[in-house]
Amino acid sequence: MDLIFRSMCQRAPLGRTAMSANALFFEGRTVVWNGHIGEVVENPDTLSEVLVRLVGEKVIRTMAASDLTPLDSLDETNRDLPLAAVEADEWDKAAKRASACREIEAACDKTSAVADAAKMLGVQPRTVWRIQKRYRTDSKVSTLVSRKPGPKKGSRFLSLEREAIVHDVLEESYLKRERPSAGTATNDVELECKRRQLRPVCAQTIRNRLRAIDPKYVMQKRQGGKRAREKYKPVPGTLMATRPMELIEIDHTLADILLVSDDATRKVVGRPWLTLAVDVATRCVVGFHLSFDAPSSTSLAMCILSIVLPKDQLARYLDFDLLGVEWPCSGKFEVLLTDNGRDFHGAAVMRGCQEHGIELRYRPVGSPHWGGVIERLIGTMMGRLRMLPGATQRDVRAKDGQDVEKRACLTLSEFRQWLVTEIATHYHQVVHRGINMPPIEAWRMKSSTQISQPRELSDQECLRLFVDFLPYCERPISRVGINMNAMRYWSDELRDYVARGRKHAIRYDSRDIRRVYFVDPFGKVIVVNCVRQDVPQMSVQEWQKLGAAQRTTGAIQQRIDDRIAGHDANKALVASSEKASRQAHRDSNKKVERDKSLQARPLPVAEASPGNVASTFNPNRVPTPFKILEF
Template sequence: MHVALKRLGSNEAHATQAPSVRGVEATYPLEIVQIDHAIIDLMVVSALTRQVIGRPWITLAIDVFSRCVVGYYMSFDPPDQTSVALTLEHSCLPKEKWLRSINLDGKVKYPIFGKMARIAWDNAKTFKTASILAQCERYGIEVRPRPVRRPHYGAYIERYIGTMMGAVHLLPGTTFSNSKRRGDYPSEKKAMLSLAELEQWLALEIAGVYHNSPHRGIGEKTPAQVWAEYWINGQGALRFPPMIGDPRDFTLGFLPVADRRIGRAGIQLHSMHYWDPALTPFINDGIEHRIHFSQRDLTKVYLYAAGDYIDVPLLDRSRAPFSLWELRDIRSHMREQGRKAASESELFDALELQRGLLLEAAKTSKHARRKAARLPPTLPKNVLTEVDYTLPAHPIPTSHGVVE
């Protein structure tokens, strides 16, 4: 082992010379879920112009016991805390609504959901934020980071990422895993899938192909088979996995958080002003309140108070969605020009002008197209809908399964 460490380095030496003993074992579904980020080996094009944008990022979660992919989140944004929040949302909640949103309702079954008992991930900054760790603790989810410089402790997620990339390498526009394998293959010229089309392909690949393919690590059974068999009780009835009772509370609690006092002008965050009449009882109460926000859309923040979240919009409610990276980008650009916005209105005017220039540059620049692809849509994709309390509540039909 000592010689291998000297010749091969730590990672390869442990992979080839260390004892072949399983470090992570699970005895039931959702006992251990491994999560990691990866950049996809595929050039993606604009849905409108069909010009190349670049490679998207994906955050994946896999169940160690069944090898099912319990959830994922894909975008052009580099991994951040919001990526982790939306991956956990996708992993833990039923996926029927999401399948409808990507036009796959009725075309594929994806019955994988439920609150995990333990999360295993690496030591990246995106996984170590205080609000993520605190929300896991609130929901009884144990967090167990991998030992530093021991990638084999994440073997299941790493292996699946390799499997997924192997399938991606068959798509037009693949970059393969390295330049040597790519050779002279013209990835950008061959690219033809938009992000929405890739999302559809990935859902079909995971839920349709991978989940229904025999897996050597689980006795040549399929991941879907192992998952389904566990949730059938002794009487042959389907049991539900541990369910999230309040999806809104669950997801918002994982978003980035800042502590702010509430004044007569409302909440000030990222030098933007947020106001709603619901803030009136909190004005000048001398308390630092927890304010959650999405890095993808800063037109609204969420005040945590009395065990619930209050939506607080921008003071100027007419503004279209904008992201944190856009805000930082325009401020940096103005500083370079020796300018500083005197008001929010001036800042938004500069932001709109920058967007126009960016969309114009996107016609000829791949870098600009990538930035344009990160712009929030006019209507945010991940809208957290409110509950309509005027409608009667209906319990889950017993024919659908047993809640334990």
């Protein structure tokens, strides 16, 4: 038994260090030592040592009181009672007893002092001695409040053997990640008791033991330490911001709603990603972005652009209506606080923040409470949109068998308009519990000291701000343009940068494959369009998937067979050519060797006869054509 129940094994509370071992580990008390259950046999009149007999052993051990932990509660519940919860009569009686105890402590003849105190309190002298003993352990009036008769709360009556069985079974069978039920633990205890021929433990007793375990310890063993820390770890401290646009929190979430396409079919497209930005000082929503694409540097760039732009200008760009409601929350900000997502750690995000004087901060790892403002805003918005048709709700049980896809009816633009209306006309106008006023009123009050209001940005300024946060890659500019994503991009403004022998930072919007961006040394953004005119608007991921699909569509097996046949034919052709060449080389070598051997050997001279003069061979004679002598 390496683990110990936390609430079963309560140590002496803080502030009671003066309590002696004689008071804490009285005779017969059940204790735990190094994971083993035992019983206090004798408690010498010391502050450091106790005699204990462990379960299953006959030997009595002398143990240090600091190594022991009481298995049952301290049973003196009145010590922990709030002072206001004690009745006035009981408190007066306890005050008189405390006064009598102080007189006994100061008296030289304690026997006479105890007798006098017994007469004053109307009790026997032995009762006064017991009161005095309790007062010595803790010199407080609350220590002497009368206790209720009967068994004290938390008392245990199981034998040591049965108590040890309950302790072991709960540790081994109940406190584990599979999270078995209490009934399973009860059955295991019953079987173990029958195996040892002991009386089974009542199911209610086991449930009482389970309720006595520290809930944090139970969650740590059954659900993991992370869940236990998220629920029980203290989270002191808060983020402080005193003026608008001083500290901005930003985060992404997958909205709990299904949207449909904008065309006539209105087919279900899916759930959109929502990026929100909130001002910590005023709790105002200062920016947002909606897209079906997963969070990326582009999502962050669009959200930052929506923060800086005045909302009237943003409404013209995104084609939504503010309905005449004021939304003054815009401008440049100082600090951006995000979580530790990969999309916030890119080089483009860091350099974009540095370029525009924004301090980029990250929450401590594993501490989501430092982003509590934006998390609360996301929770509020998700709760509001769950009332819309097509809402997926928070879980399967909340759907209650509804066909969510059949009820989906909002498009992305319609949902954007709903979100803007919800923010401007509801969220900003309702009292926020964190600041005890509506967010729009907090903005007006805290921004009244600002001298200038945010101005509208030109198209080139908006484009530069957007491009500075886009991802980029290094590419050379050749005579045919910029090669990216298996396509070429060209603009006449790139003529001065062609073939300079170095690579340039080419930025791209992952949502649109048709164009990339190049920032020249003078800070001007050059939009470089794709050379091909037949490429529709699609994301980089869609283009890559389309290329992969085109490479694998059609008569795949027929093309594979044709490739194999062509490869084999070429291989046979090369092999035949090599064989013929080798044969020709061998024949040529044979003839050369034969000629050499003939030249080295003397030729035979035939005897001349008068009748056969033509048979004489003359090597110097030039043969006539087609009459070449062969040897």
